[in-house]
Amino acid sequence: MRTLFVGAGATGGYFGGRLAQAGKDITFLVRPGRQAVLDRRGLRIKSPDGETVVRPRTITAATVDGPYDLVVLAVKSYALEQALIDMAPAIGPGTVIVPLLNGMRHIDELVGAFGPERAWGGVCMILATLDADGDIVRMSGLHRIGYGPLDGEDERLPEVTYALSGEEFDSNPSHTIVQDMWEKWVFLASMAAATTMMRASVGDINAAPGGLDFGARIAAEALAIATAAGHPARAGAVAMLQRNLATTEPMTSSMYRDMMQGLPVEADAILGDFVAEGAKHDVPAPMLSAAYTNLSIYAAKRAG
Ligand SMILES: NC(=O)C1=CN([C@@H]2O[C@H](COP(=O)(O)OP(=O)(O)OC[C@H]3O[C@@H](n4cnc5c(N)ncnc54)[C@H](OP(=O)(O)O)[C@@H]3O)[C@@H](O)[C@H]2O)C=CC1
Numbered sequence: 001m002r003t004l005f006v007g008a009g010a011t012g013g014y015f016g017g018r019l020a021q022a023g024k025d026i027t028f029l030v031r032p033g034r035q036a037v038l039d040r041r042g043l044r045i046k047s048p049d050g051e052t053v054v055r056p057r058t059i060t061a062a063t064v065d066g067p068y069d070l071v072v073l074a075v076k077s078y079a080l081e082q083a084l085i086d087m088a089p090a091i092g093p094g095t096v097i098v099p100l101l102n103g104m105r106h107i108d109e110l111v112g113a114f115g116p117e118r119a120w121g122g123v124c125m126i127l128a129t130l131d132a133d134g135d136i137v138r139m140s141g142l143h144r145i146g147y148g149p150l151d152g153e154d155e156r157l158p159e160v161t162y163a164l165s166g167e168e169f170d171s172n173p174s175h176t177i178v179q180d181m182w183e184k185w186v187f188l189a190s191m192a193a194a195t196t197m198m199r200a201s202v203g204d205i206n207a208a209p210g211g212l213d214f215g216a217r218i219a220a221e222a223l224a225i226a227t228a229a230g231h232p233a234r235a236g237a238v239a240m241l242q243r244n245l246a247t248t249e250p251m252t253s254s255m256y257r258d259m260m261q262g263l264p265v266e267a268d269a270i271l272g273d274f275v276a277e278g279a280k281h282d283v284p285a286p287m288l289s290a291a292y293t294n295l296s297i298y299a300a301k302r303a304g
């Protein structure tokens with residue numbers, strides 16, 4: 001499948017770069033600044049396994065060359081509105097769109113812009129960032145994507161699976177992608193709330209008095225919200241959340257890393273919407289609400 005990655009940052013650059021390395025037909029839609037970096041350095045991936053460089057094809061909004069079979073959307077939530085405009089010429093009657101964003105609001109945006117027959121769901125699990133040179137750094141052994149049609153069934157799933165599979169990461173087609181996205185949301189909202197509120201990794205939080213209890217209370221609120229919203233986390237997802245919130249490892253969230261670098265954060269799309277779900281169902285969530293307030297103060301100060 002002719003595949004377009006929209007965004008060549010930490011997630012898009014990583015998964016798209018790995019697929020390009022595996023010989024798949026990958027193009028990146030990027031903005032001119034990122035294109036200049038990729039032209040100069042190539043797309044470099046630094047990981048615990050070593051460093052690789054690929055030189056993928058790039059286009060910009062001004063040079064989108066007709067419809068693609070598959071579009072993988074990998075921008076931050078605050079960049080979504082413009083990205084939907086820029087990628088529109090790449091969407092044809094048979095295009096499948098797989099988003100990697102955290103949260104859920106982008107699904108409504110995608111369905112509204114391109115229709116339910118094109119908008120699929122997607123999740124990614126990775127700890128990745130861009131370094132000062134613009135290279136992609138994967139910080140742990142975790143690198144997994146999941147994707148699937150919102151209603152669970154679509155004959156194009158095997159083709160999309162082939163297009164999104166390489167040797168280098170875990171690639172999981174799913175018939176339960178909406179549930180998968182909710183479970184990821186519960187996980188990320190908890191991780192982001194804990195790490196941004198304490199301005200510390202999960203390991204550092206758990207080494208401090210009260211740290212384990214702090215994480216457990218956040219997890220309990222997040223799980224209660226998902227249950228009230230009709231998406232109770234399955235046993236494996238609950239276990240993964242509890243295990244990660246009790247880790248002694250220096251685990252962080254992308255929102256924490258962005259905050260520590262003074263960058264914009266996805267507070268509204270991840271914690272704001274999640275807390276609003278809780279309020280809609282009368283689920284008390286004092287810890288998550290405090291985390292959202294904290295992030296909103298950061299965002300307001302940053303905006304000046
Ligand atoms: N990083 C991580 O470890 C994880 C992140 N996620 C989620 O994945 C999503 C993407 O995050 P991440 O990859 O980290 O973000 P990054 O900021 O690293 O990358 C986003 C990229 O999108 C590009 N972009 C923005 N707007 C456009 C546009 N209109 N056209 C083309 N490119 C555009 C930016 O380009 P430019 O350089 O021009 O600004 C940037 O390179 C987020 O929702 C995040 O929460 C999920 C799991 C893990």
Ligand SMILES: CC(C)(CO)C(=O)C(=O)O
Nearest residue numbers: 124125126188191253254
């Ligand atoms: C869940 C986690 C921490 C890893 O994929 C994440 O999504 C993020 O950091 O944004």
